[in-house]
Amino acid sequence: MPDFRDVFSVAYAAGLDGAGWLQQRRLEAAEAVGTAELPSAAEEEWRYSPVAKLSLEAYLPAPSGGTNGAAGAGDLLGSLRDRWGVLSALVVTFDGHLVSTQITPAAAAAGLAVRPLGDEPEPAGALGGVLGEPSDVFGLMNDAFCSAPVLLEIPRGARLTDPVAVVNVVSAPSLAVFPRLSVVVGDGAEAQVVNAFLSGPQEAFVVPVAELTVGPAARLQYLTLQELGPQAVGIEQTAATVASQGHLAIGLAAVGGGYARSRVDCTLSGRGATGDMSAMYFGDRDQVLDFRTFQNHSAPDTNSNLLFVGAVEDRARSIYSGLIRVGPEARGTDAQQTNRILKLSEGVWADSVPNLEIENNDVRCAHASSVGPIDEDHRFYLESRGVPPDVAERLIVEGFFGEVRGRLPVQSVAAGLDEVVRAKIGPGR
Amino acid sequence: MSQLSVEGLAANAAGEAILHGVDLQVSAGEVHAVMGPNGCGKSTLAHVLAGRHGYTVTAGRALLDGRDLLTLSPFERARAGLFLAMQYPTEVPGVKLLDVLGASLRAAGRSPVAADLEALLSTEAERLSVPAALLERAVNVDLSGGEQKRGEALQLAVLRPRIAVLDEIDSGLDVDALRAVARRIEEAPTEGLGVLAITHYTRLLGVLRADRVHIMIRGRIVASGGPELADELERTGYERWDRPAPAEVAVKLGRSF
Numbered sequence: 001m002p003d004f005r006d007v008f009s010v011a012y013a014a015g016l017d018g019a020g021w022l023q024q025r026r027l028e029a030a031e032a033v034g035t036a037e038l039p040s041a042a043e044e045e046w047r048y049s050p051v052a053k054l055s056l057e058a059y060l061p062a063p064s065g066g067t068n069g070a071a072g073a074g075d076l077l078g079s080l081r082d083r084w085g086v087l088s089a090l091v092v093t094f095d096g097h098l099v100s101t102q103i104t105p106a107a108a109a110a111g112l113a114v115r116p117l118g119d120e121p122e123p124a125g126a127l128g129g130v131l132g133e134p135s136d137v138f139g140l141m142n143d144a145f146c147s148a149p150v151l152l153e154i155p156r157g158a159r160l161t162d163p164v165a166v167v168n169v170v171s172a173p174s175l176a177v178f179p180r181l182s183v184v185v186g187d188g189a190e191a192q193v194v195n196a197f198l199s200g201p202q203e204a205f206v207v208p209v210a211e212l213t214v215g216p217a218a219r220l221q222y223l224t225l226q227e228l229g230p231q232a233v234g235i236e237q238t239a240a241t242v243a244s245q246g247h248l249a250i251g252l253a254a255v256g257g258g259y260a261r262s263r264v265d266c267t268l269s270g271r272g273a274t275g276d277m278s279a280m281y282f283g284d285r286d287q288v289l290d291f292r293t294f295q296n297h298s299a300p301d302t303n304s305n306l307l308f309v310g311a312v313e314d315r316a317r318s319i320y321s322g323l324i325r326v327g328p329e330a331r332g333t334d335a336q337q338t339n340r341i342l343k344l345s346e347g348v349w350a351d352s353v354p355n356l357e358i359e360n361n362d363v364r365c366a367h368a369s370s371v372g373p374i375d376e377d378h379r380f381y382l383e384s385r386g387v388p389p390d391v392a393e394r395l396i397v398e399g400f401f402g403e404v405r406g407r408l409p410v411q412s413v414a415a416g417l418d419e420v421v422r423a424k425i426g427p428g429r
Numbered sequence: 430m431s432q433l434s435v436e437g438l439a440a441n442a443a444g445e446a447i448l449h450g451v452d453l454q455v456s457a458g459e460v461h462a463v464m465g466p467n468g469c470g471k472s473t474l475a476h477v478l479a480g481r482h483g484y485t486v487t488a489g490r491a492l493l494d495g496r497d498l499l500t501l502s503p504f505e506r507a508r509a510g511l512f513l514a515m516q517y518p519t520e521v522p523g524v525k526l527l528d529v530l531g532a533s534l535r536a537a538g539r540s541p542v543a544a545d546l547e548a549l550l551s552t553e554a555e556r557l558s559v560p561a562a563l564l565e566r567a568v569n570v571d572l573s574g575g576e577q578k579r580g581e582a583l584q585l586a587v588l589r590p591r592i593a594v595l596d597e598i599d600s601g602l603d604v605d606a607l608r609a610v611a612r613r614i615e616e617a618p619t620e621g622l623g624v625l626a627i628t629h630y631t632r633l634l635g636v637l638r639a640d641r642v643h644i645m646i647r648g649r650i651v652a653s654g655g656p657e658l659a660d661e662l663e664r665t666g667y668e669r670w671d672r673p674a675p676a677e678v679a680v681k682l683g684r685s686f
């Protein structure tokens with residue numbers, strides 16, 4: 001029986017380029033991958049997930065050395081610029097290789113640094129400093145096989161007016177890639193970052209890890225844009241920590257992927273820190289979209305507000321499970337968690353599981369979830385005004401997403417989602 | 430000339446018979462008022478005509494210019510020229526009134542250009558003293574009762590139906606708004622609009638001249654007359670009309686007449 005560990009092995013990790021510390025780190029993780037098990041749906045964090053159906057042995061590691069497909073990235077960048085407007089910097093990985101890093105002079109002058117970690121002496125804690133020990137084999141695989149980890153540094157007091165975009169493109173068939181990004185926002189600094197994942201129509205296995213460090217009184221807007229192809233499997237993890245009076249807004253826009261999972265761990269570790277999370281997702285055909293969130297309050301007077309809004313159509317499935325964890329030291333916590341799902345077809349399936357774990361009495365926590373079809377009253381009202389049924393449905397779905405779409409971080413980029421959603425709702429509507 | 434013709438209409442809601450054979454004829458250019466005690470079935474009649482879910486028609490017909498409305502979807506009924514101003518307009522989160530009207534006009538082949546649409550809407554909004562900001566807000570969401578009714582009136586004016594069922598459009602409207610709505614209805618071209626106005630108040634009939642007044646009791650029209658009927662009602666209340674129908678008495682007595 002072929003086993004993915006035969007290919008995603010210590011030998012493969014050893015063949016990847018990079019400074020000594022990085023190679024060492026990869027080798028240790030690759031050893032661990034060799035004995036790790038795939039998670040099972042019996043584990044709470046993987047409940048309802050079709051993880052057992054994945055056949056990882058079907059994927060190929062990215063070949064080491066350069067890539068000649070990168071030329072194709074040029075067109076993509078042109079179209080992204082049209083869609084997203086002005087950027088402070090653009091970083092592109094193509095089939096697992098870092099192929100382009102551009103920074104505007106203004107952003108460079110403001111202090112933005114984009115550092116490919118492979119070439120650097122070890123920057124303290126840039127990898128694993130926020131995430132800690134990987135919680136599953138996919139995190140370990142990213143540690144072991146991340147071929148081009150990138151660090152974005154926004155130094156103390158720096159203010160970037162335009163977003164930084166990191167775009168990860170997978171083009172070769174059956175490729176497995178392990179994008180790795182660390183973002184460090186210094187004291188009082190402000191930045192917007194987009195981390196985008198795109199792939200073509202063929203199979204792909206995309207396993208990103210992102211770590212976000214928001215310093216005291218710093219502000220970060222961070223948007224993950226998942227536009228993988230319909231055959232791609234994406235298993236993504238974002239871990240963040242926010243220091244005192246810092247503010248982090250994490251957004252997820254997930255419209256692609258065959259099976260696409262996102263896990264977000266946001267830890268409010270300093271007094272008065274704020275962590276908002278929002279997600280907008282739309283699954284159709286046989287897509288499975290899977291979200292796990294952790295709102296960790298480990299300091300007093302911290303505030304988190306989560307709004308995840310999704311639609312499922314055809315035979316698509318969505319899973320949301322979220323945990324608000326309030327530690328004993330986190331008095332004065334205010335935590336909200338809302339999940340709303342619109343079922344657009346009979347054959348869909350949606351799970352919404354909120355959880356609370358509270359160890360302090362002086363807190364305000366609330367969670368709410370709703371799963372259901374389009375409200376017949378809404379449909380009737382619009383139709384009785386002479387709006388055709390298909391248009392009425394489109395207006396209602398767009399209206400359903402309106403609030404979260406307005407709340408997603410990096411609005412200049414999130415605006416592009418309207419068109420993607422419209423296309424998903426269907427040409428007839 | 431358009432005509433709404435309701436014949437022997439009977440309907441259930443949640444398995445219970447609410448309408449017991451309603452007959453009404455409304456022609457273009459006419460205003461008919463329907464008055465009746467709470468729960469007698471006025472809104473049920475309005476909803477059944479517009480095709481709202483949750484009702485079952487058990488007998489009768491409702492023809493608009495000869496077409497049986499009851500076989501049509503709510504959209505097709507609107508398309509055929511029927512408009513319903515709801516007693517409790519539905520809140521539709523995130524959907525702008527502007528987009529609703531735009532979509533409706535486009536579907537009707539009217540005013541496809543954005544600039545024309547805007548001009549039309551702002552003209553009508555002004556005539557009805559509706560703040561233009563209402564157009565940019567989600568339909569009925571967080572609007573005051575009166576604002577919702579003004580919104581319904583604005584839609585009536587913009588969509589130009591042949592027959593409009595106005596379910597208590599007057600409740601919640603201030604006196605100026607009520608006048609503006611009545612004026613707007615009267616300004617509809619003479620060959621134009623037929624109105625079925627459900628109301629509790631002669632106040633509406635003070636500003637909107639009704640050709641006919643109908644009294645509905647327990648799912649039936651029990652009396653019809655000129656505007657003087659409303660005045661009489663104002664003096665006497667519903668009691669003198671509120672007698673069980675002979676058939677019901679017969680059932681109670683256990684024999685037929």
Ligand SMILES: Nc1ncnc2c1ncn2[C@@H]1O[C@H](COP(=O)(O)OP(=O)(O)OP(=O)(O)O)[C@@H](O)[C@H]1O
Binds near residue numbers: 470
């Ligand atoms: N969907 C429904 N399910 C159950 N009962 C209903 C439904 N719709 C109407 N009814 C009942 O039918 C009766 C008539 O209701 P309707 O709303 O038509 O009254 P109305 O004449 O408009 O009253 P009002 O003057 O208070 O507006 C009421 O007893 C009401 O409870």
Ligand SMILES: [Mg+2]
Binds near residue numbers: 471472473516
């Ligand atoms: Mg009523």
